[in-house]
Amino acid sequence: xxxTTHRQVExxxxxxxxxxxxxxxxxxxxxxxxxAMDRSTFDRRQAEFWGTRTNLRAFDHPVVERFxxxxxxxxxxxxxxxxxxxxxxxxxxxxxxxxxxQRICPVIFxxxxxxxxxxxxPLPRSRLCRADAxxxxxxxxxxxxxxxxxxxxxxxxxxxxxxxxxxTARDRVLVCEPNAWNPAMALFSTLVPEERGALRFTPxxxxxxxxxxxxxxxxxxxxxxxxxxxxxxxxxxxxxxxPYRVPWIGMYTIGIGRRG
Amino acid sequence: xxxxxxxxxxxxxxxxxTWIDPDFLEILVCPECKASVTQEGAWLVCGNPKxxxxxxxxxxxxxxxxxxxxxxxxx
Numbered sequence: 001x002x003x004t005t006h007r008q009v010e011x012x013x014x015x016x017x018x019x020x021x022x023x024x025x026x027x028x029x030x031x032x033x034x035x036a037m038d039r040s041t042f043d044r045r046q047a048e049f050w051g052t053r054t055n056l057r058a059f060d061h062p063v064v065e066r067f068x069x070x071x072x073x074x075x076x077x078x079x080x081x082x083x084x085x086x087x088x089x090x091x092x093x094x095x096x097x098x099x100x101x102q103r104i105c106p107v108i109f110x111x112x113x114x115x116x117x118x119x120x121x122p123l124p125r126s127r128l129c130r131a132d133a134x135x136x137x138x139x140x141x142x143x144x145x146x147x148x149x150x151x152x153x154x155x156x157x158x159x160x161x162x163x164x165x166x167x168t169a170r171d172r173v174l175v176c177e178p179n180a181w182n183p184a185m186a187l188f189s190t191l192v193p194e195e196r197g198a199l200r201f202t203p204x205x206x207x208x209x210x211x212x213x214x215x216x217x218x219x220x221x222x223x224x225x226x227x228x229x230x231x232x233x234x235x236x237x238x239x240x241x242x243p244y245r246v247p248w249i250g251m252y253t254i255g256i257g258r259r260g
Numbered sequence: 261x262x263x264x265x266x267x268x269x270x271x272x273x274x275x276x277x278t279w280i281d282p283d284f285l286e287i288l289v290c291p292e293c294k295a296s297v298t299q300e301g302a303w304l305v306c307g308n309p310k311x312x313x314x315x316x317x318x319x320x321x322x323x324x325x326x327x328x329x330x331x332x333x334x335x
Contacts, residue, residue, distance in 0.1 A: 109284065111324075118321060125320035126281040130328075135291035137315075137324035142287040 039156030042197065046154045049194045050093075050114040057229050059096035059122065063236045067228035068100035071176070071252075074223060074244050076104050079256060081171065084144035090133050090165055091151030095121035096228070105145060111136065133161045138168045141259075147174035150252075152209075153189075153198040162213035169259050173215055177201040179222050179253040188230075203248065206255045215257030222250030277320050278302045290315075292326050303330075 057064045084105045089098045092110030094117050101108055111131035112118050118128055131137050133148075133155060146169040152158035165173050178185045178198040189198035203220045210218050223246060225239040244250075280288075280299055288297050288304065295308035297315065304315040304322055312332030316323050 113325070115318075115321075119319075126279070126284060129284075129288070129322040129324050131324045132291060132326070135326065137288055137291040137297075137322075139287050139289050139294070139296070 042156040046156075046194065046197075047113060050154070051116050056094060058120075059094060059099045061228075063226075063231055063233055064096055064228040065100075066236055066240050067224075067226065067231075068096060070240060070244055071224070071254075072100045072103050075101075075174070075254075078219075078221070078254075079104065079145075079172065079174070080219075084172070086143045087145040087147060088136075088138065088143040088165075088168060090136065090146060090148040090161070091154075092121060092123075092128070093117040095123050097147075097149035098123055101147070109143070134164065136164045136168050140167055141170040142168050144170050145172050145174060147176070149176045150178065152177050153195070153201055155197070158200075159209050159213050162209055162215070166214055166257075166259050171259060173210070173257050173259065175206060175210065175255045175257075177206060177253055177255075179203065179250055181222070182249050182251045185227075185251050188227075201253060203253045203255075206253050210255050210257045214260040216260045218255060218257040220253060220255045222246055222248050222253050224251040227251060278317050279320065280304075280317065280322065288322065288324065291324050292329075305332075 059068075085107060087101065087105040087108045089101065089108055089110040092098050092112050093114070095110065098108045098110050099122060108123070109127045110121065110123060111129050112121075113130060113132055115130060118130065121128060129137065133151065134157070146165040148161075148165070152161060152175060155161050162173065162175065178189060178195075178201055180186050180189065180199045181202045185198065189195045203222050207218055207220045210220075223244050225242045225244075225246065226236045231239070278299075278301060285297070285299060289295060290297055290306035290308065290311055290313055292313055293306065293308045293311040295306050295311060297304040297306055299305075302317045304317065304324070306313045313326065313329040314332065315325075315329050
C-alpha cells in the first residue's frame with residue numbers, strides 16, 4: 001500500500017466554511033470559531049510568515065533567557081524518568097529552546113522547515129536539518145526525548161505532528177504551547193493573525209491531542225506568567241518571581257507523555 | 261548560558277561544507293518512505309529503489325524536504 005503523503009491528506013481535507021475540520025468531521029477549535037481557512041492554506045501562510053519574521057529576540061536576550069531558564073528548571077524536575085541522553089527539537093527555529101534544553105539533555109538535534117530560522121541557530125550545523133514536521137526524516141525510536149516549544153499552534157494538523165514525534169521517540173514526548181485559557185494569551189492570539197492557531201490550545205485540548213496521537217501517562221500543566229518576545233525586561237523581572245505553575249490559566253500549557 | 265562555547269564551536273563543517281556527522285546520518289531516513297539514506301557527495305540518497313529521492317545538503321544542512329528532493333535518474 002502506498003504511504004499517504006502530506007499532500008494527499010491536504011487534498012482529502014476539504015476546506016471548511018467554519019475553519020479547520022478533522023478527518024473524522026469534528027471541529028478542532030476550542031471556541032467553535034476557527035480561522036476561516038483550510039489547513040493547507042494555514043500551513044502555507046505560516047511558512048511564509050516564518051520565512052520573513054525578523055522581530056524575534058535573540059536566544060541570549062535577557063527576557064528570553066529568563067523565560068527559558070525558568071521553563072527548563074521546571075522541566076528538569078517534572079520530566080520524570082532517567083535524564084534523556086539524546087533529544088530532537090522539532091521546529092527548533094533559531095535554537096532558543098535547544099540552547100537551554102542542553103541543561104537537561106547533552107545531545108540535542110534540531111529540525112525546522114525555515115532556512116531563515118536555521119541560519120540564526122547557534123548549534124553546529126551537524127546537528128540540524130530542514131524537515132517537514134509532518135514527515136520527520138528520522139528512524140523510529142531515534143531519540144530519548146522528542147519535544148517542541150511553541151510549534152503546534154503554527155501547524156494545521158497538530159495531531160499528525162505529535163504522532164510523528166511519538167514515532168521517533170524512544171521514551172518521552174514533550175509539548176509546550178500557548179494556553180488559550182490565559183486571558184492575555186487569548187487576547188494576543190486573537191489580535192495577531194499568525195498566532196491565531198494558539199486559540200486551539202488549552203490544557204484540555206493538548207491532553208486530547210497527545211492521547212489521540214497514541215501517547216500514554218500524559219501529564220499536562222498550565223505554567224508561566226510572561227512571554228519571551230513581547231514582555232518588557234523590567235516587567236519580566238517582576239513576573240519571574242511569581243510561582244511558575246499557575247493552574248488552568250498559566251500562559252503556557254506543557255504536556256509530557258510516554259510513547260504508547 | 262550553559263556550554264555556549266561548545267555550541268558555537270566550529271565543527272567539521274568548516275573544512276567540508278557537505279560533512280554530515282556519522283551519528284546523525286545513521287538516524288536520518290527518507291521522509292517519504294522512511295528508508296535509510298546514504299551520502300553521495302552533496303546529496304543524501306534514499307536507499308529504497310522504488311523511491312530513490314535525492315536530498316541536497318546546503319550550507320552543511322541536509323534539506324530533507326520531499327518537495328525539494330530530486331527524483332532519481334532513470335536509465
